[in-house]
Amino acid sequence: MNEMMKAVRLHAFGGPEVLVHEDAPRPTPAAGEILVRVRAAGINPPDLMLRDGYRALPPEWRPNASFPLIPGTDVSGEVAAVGAGVSRFRAGDEVYALVRFPAALMEGSGAYAEYVCVPATEAALKPNALDHLHAAGVPMSLLTVWQFLIDQGHDEPNPFQAFRHRQVALAGKTVVVNGAGGGVGHLAVQIAKWQGARVIAVASGRHRELLRELGADEFLDYTQTPVATRVRDADLFLDAVGSPDLERCIPLIRPGGALFLVNPLGFAGQAQAAARGVQVSSLQVRSHGGQLAEATRLFDDGILRLVIDSSYPLADAAAAHQRAERGSIQGKLVLRV
Ligand SMILES: NC(=O)c1ccc[n+]([C@@H]2O[C@H](COP(=O)([O-])OP(=O)(O)OC[C@H]3O[C@@H](n4cnc5c(N)ncnc54)[C@H](OP(=O)(O)O)[C@@H]3O)[C@@H](O)[C@H]2O)c1
Structure with a gap:
């Protein structure tokens, strides 16, 4: 038995x-x-x-x-x-x-x-x-950040896109982490810092102190300040939320920069991103x-x-x-x- x-x-x-x-x-x-x-x-x-x-x-x-x-x-x-x-x-x-x-x-x-x-x-x-x-x-959460930012670690098909996800160099770059207080976000902030990026953490105000402690160079409370008014020429925007209105973030990314979508379902900004020369990419953690x-x-x-x-x-x-x-x-x- x-x-x-x-x-x-x-x-x-x-x-x-x-x-x-x-x-x-x-x-x-x-x-x-x-x-x-x-x-x-x-x-x-x-x-x-x-x-x-x-x-x-x-x-x-x-x-x-x-x-x-x-x-x-x-x-x-x-x-x-x-x-x-x-x-x-x-x-x-x-x-x-x-x-x-x-x-x-x-x-x-x-x-x-x-x-x-x-x-x-x-x-x-x-x-x-x-x-x-x-x-x-x-x-x-850790493997999600690792596979998005450091190394995918496998060659299995990507259910979200026909091409392989490509990481971007982070040293010296400006990286926005949206949803920075959550499971994926708080590790993304730390890993981007470890890689030498300048990190702008976007979250509600209750996460401000923590994200500063974790190394964020700037903190934006999205409930008080629209991100669009405070960010310019980001090299990478990592969305760890799955917000429905992410298209608004595309103009904040410099041409040649990247938008990584941890939750890509419902994203409708492909054409806008392509017109600006922003690489949009996602993957499913393994x-x-x-x-x-x-x-x-x-x-x-x-x-x-x-x-x-x-x-x-x-x-x-x-x-x-x-x-x-x-x-x-x-x-x-x-x-x-
Ligand atoms: N692709 C994959 O394989 C993969 C793997 C893991 C997770 N995910 C997806 O990634 C997302 C995050 O996962 P998680 O585990 O980190 O979730 P989580 O721990 O719930 O974190 C989400 C965070 O987003 C913040 N947030 C909510 N609305 C926001 C907005 N409009 N702007 C900025 N921040 C906002 C929340 O706090 P505040 O509102 O207080 O800031 C919360 O801290 C989920 O959609 C999940 O399904 C995908």
């Missing part, structure tokens, strides 16, 4: 109330996988989208779900067992991972649970400088243990910080999703397992 564990499962799509904390079979690692005893699970926008049945996506992208499913992609915990052929990790190692993304986009990666199986190639030793709560906030291992060094060297907005016990995943839906997140939301 299968051993059991606690997990948060979906038996139907819907609001936060469909997240049910209950017993579920404990998974066993297949060849090439590790079984992780989850200590914390990070929350990301795709978790909410999956819970909701991906209603925001075009119909052909929506999941054909087979319930029950366990959402959640970001974990930090200890290796409890290793599957056949795994030599890079041992039981007891403290690891973190973005689990099966986007491979399990439609069925859930299983992180909202006491145990989850993770392909060994997707995991890395977690930073010693971070406890599990903070480490669980890292994977998806699991990548090697890139997380590089990030581990940056956290341990004190170059990066991970900020927690708030944390909730696994059993209160519904409350965590309600918090996420209220928006204005500062850093990350995390479940304590």
